[in-house]
Amino acid sequence: MSAALRIDQPSSDEAVSVSNVSRHFVGRRPLFGGGSAPVARAVDGVSFRAPRGSCFAIVGESGSGKSSLARLLVGLLQPTSGEVRVDGAAVAGLDGAALRGLRRKIQLVLQDPRASLDPRMTVFDTLEEALQVHGLHPGRDARQARVADVMALVGLNAAHLDRYPHELSGGQRQRAAIARAIICEPEILVLDEPVSALDVSVQAQIINLLMELKQSLSLTFIIITHDLGLVEHMADSVGVMYLGRFVEQGVVEDVCGAPRHPYTQSLMAASSHHGAEAGAVLEGSIPSPLAVPTGCSFHTRCPAARVLAARAPAAAVDTPHGRLPRRCVQDQPSPMPAPGGASIATCHFADALPAQPAPRSA
Numbered sequence: 001m002s003a004a005l006r007i008d009q010p011s012s013d014e015a016v017s018v019s020n021v022s023r024h025f026v027g028r029r030p031l032f033g034g035g036s037a038p039v040a041r042a043v044d045g046v047s048f049r050a051p052r053g054s055c056f057a058i059v060g061e062s063g064s065g066k067s068s069l070a071r072l073l074v075g076l077l078q079p080t081s082g083e084v085r086v087d088g089a090a091v092a093g094l095d096g097a098a099l100r101g102l103r104r105k106i107q108l109v110l111q112d113p114r115a116s117l118d119p120r121m122t123v124f125d126t127l128e129e130a131l132q133v134h135g136l137h138p139g140r141d142a143r144q145a146r147v148a149d150v151m152a153l154v155g156l157n158a159a160h161l162d163r164y165p166h167e168l169s170g171g172q173r174q175r176a177a178i179a180r181a182i183i184c185e186p187e188i189l190v191l192d193e194p195v196s197a198l199d200v201s202v203q204a205q206i207i208n209l210l211m212e213l214k215q216s217l218s219l220t221f222i223i224i225t226h227d228l229g230l231v232e233h234m235a236d237s238v239g240v241m242y243l244g245r246f247v248e249q250g251v252v253e254d255v256c257g258a259p260r261h262p263y264t265q266s267l268m269a270a271s272s273h274h275g276a277e278a279g280a281v282l283e284g285s286i287p288s289p290l291a292v293p294t295g296c297s298f299h300t301r302c303p304a305a306r307v308l309a310a311r312a313p314a315a316a317v318d319t320p321h322g323r324l325p326r327r328c329v330q331d332q333p334s335p336m337p338a339p340g341g342a343s344i345a346t347c348h349f350a351d352a353l354p355a356q357p358a359p360r361s362a
């Protein structure tokens with residue numbers, strides 16, 4: 001059976017399934033002094049499932065690997081290891097008609113719509129071209145009718161059809177980019193920071209539009225964001241990403257309602273929606289994926305690790321990052337299920353910490 005047939009077959013209840021996926025970027029070997037080429041672990045062993053019609057959110061700071069994961073999902077990047085399945089079929093190695101089939105099924109919406117809209121093409125030409133690439137609605141009249149339908153779906157009208165991207169407002173541009181993403185009737189939208197470049201007044205309109213489209217077109221969403229407020233509003237499940245890994249994942253009510261990993265707790269503290277209950281807002285910036293800290297990769301910034309070390313100095317070790325609990329620096333953390341079986345957190349002390357904002361650093 002050809003790969004083209006496989007990708008188009010209706011199959012599992014899972015729109016997207018990601019199993020232990022990694023993407024490492026190998027840099028240049030140093031010119032002098034020998035040594036091996038540096039390896040950036042942008043995505044490192046991520047797994048999740050998004051059932052049909054659900055919304056899965058990937059949240060984390062800039063540099064955590066969210067965009068690389070998005071590009072792996074839509075086949076723009078190939079995994080170093082692991083497997084991405086869309087609609088039950090493996091994405092790796094697709095080409096030709098099979099790859100076009102995948103591209104129709106899963107569409108990427110970017111933060112800056114200018115990146116997905118050609119500045120030299122009108123809105124009509126952009127939308128018509130998408131139909132032509134996939135051979136849908138053959139004939140000019142049929143394409144015009146489909147374009148008009150999709151324009152209405154996204155809240156644009158005939159007056160916008162002949163405009164170039166720079167002649168549209170930010171919100172209108174994002175509506176045009178969404179129109180381009182849905183015109184070929186995809187099943188899944190990967191939304192990479194879909195509203196963060198927009199004025200606050202326009203953000204709610206675009207979020208409402210996306211939620212309406214999700215409902216009326218039975219779409220599955222994978223949303224990538226740094227905004228936990230958006231996660232709580234839109235998503236069913238969430239993976240919290242730090243240095244290429246999910247440090248906590250589960251249903252949104254559990255992860256956002258009672259975060260167990262100190263990193264999630266810090267993100268919640270930094271979120272405008274939870275500022276009043278804030279614990280420790282994170283200091284410093286995310287380490288380079290070229291030099292992921294050993295042990296728990298979050299230990300160099302973890303406020304809870306310092307508090308635990310101060311409480312139990314006998315079990316602590318001195319490091320360049322302060323006095324830290326031995327377990328944080330020595331063992332590789334493995335995913336720890338919540339006592340109730342709901343969320344999974346990789347913190348060694350997830351069960352010992354209050355499932356609330358992280359304690360302030362000592």
Ligand SMILES: Nc1ncnc2c1ncn2[C@@H]1O[C@H](COP(=O)(O)OP(=O)(O)OP(=O)(O)O)[C@@H](O)[C@H]1O
Nearest residue numbers: 025040041042061062063064065066067068069289
């Ligand atoms: N082609 C590449 N070559 C080398 N390193 C890369 C490449 N692409 C991404 N990286 C590195 O991988 C890490 C994760 O990048 P990525 O863009 O996926 O993160 P992100 O969470 O989406 O951040 P942002 O929100 O800033 O885009 C970064 O440190 C980045 O420098």
